[in-house]
Amino acid sequence: MDKITCIAYLLYNSSKNQDIREKAIQLLNGDVSIRDLKRIVSIQAHLVLAESTLKKNNLDKNLVQQFAEEFLSVEV
Numbered sequence: 001m002d003k004i005t006c007i008a009y010l011l012y013n014s015s016k017n018q019d020i021r022e023k024a025i026q027l028l029n030g031d032v033s034i035r036d037l038k039r040i041v042s043i044q045a046h047l048v049l050a051e052s053t054l055k056k057n058n059l060d061k062n063l064v065q066q067f068a069e070e071f072l073s074v075e076v
Helices: 003-011 020-030 034-038 040-056 059-071
Strands: none
Touching: 003 020, 003 034, 003 040, 003 059, 020 034, 020 040, 034 040, 034 059
16 A cells, blocks of 8 residues: 555544544545645644554555545546
8 A cells, every 4th residue: 555545544543523534535535635734733643643653554454445445536
């Protein structure tokens, strides 16, 4: 899995806040960048936590893949 997909997954699962979950899905689909998210104060702490968790490499790749399959928008 690529870095963006993993961060989106971690961000989505970091909170029950619907706004944060929507931003995670937008990140997954390329509608918003990590740089854009870092400017949003309410998301900064969750994003830092997601990035540090990713660096520790404690991710279940199957769960990340299920997240991507569920929320990734495919346009034809």
